[in-house]
Amino acid sequence: MAIDKACGLFLSNPMLRGHSIEIFSDCLNAVEWINGDNVGSIDHINLVYGIRDALRIHGRAKICWCSRASNSIADDLAKRGALEGGDFCH
Known part of the structure; x- marks a missing residue:
């Protein structure tokens, strides 16, 4: 799930x-x-x-x-990341 991936990214980045x-998802x-x-x-x-633990931490x-x-740009980035296998957070 993309939300889990986002949580991993913000927990691993000390900055x-x-x-x-705010993490946005189109999956209600x-x-x-x-x-x-x-x-x-x-x-x-x-x-x-x-994910709840990551939010609490x-x-x-x-x-x-x-x-x-309203999530078309994020959806496009997610698809590109999945196809290219890379992270877009630097």
Whole structure:
């Protein structure tokens, strides 16, 4: 899940500590699972708890939902990253 990848990136970058971070996703179910009390499918329980832990550790990060139509640039970057196998955060 891309949210998990983003959490790994902000936790591994010391320059981001202490800064507010918003991670946007067009997957409403994932955002609700992470921000709510439920974990959705049992298949995702470890992933959801891991993301919740990352948010708690950072303290100033949050997950937000945005519609797929408004997420076209992020979607394009994610597809490029998947095809090229690289990270775009430097």
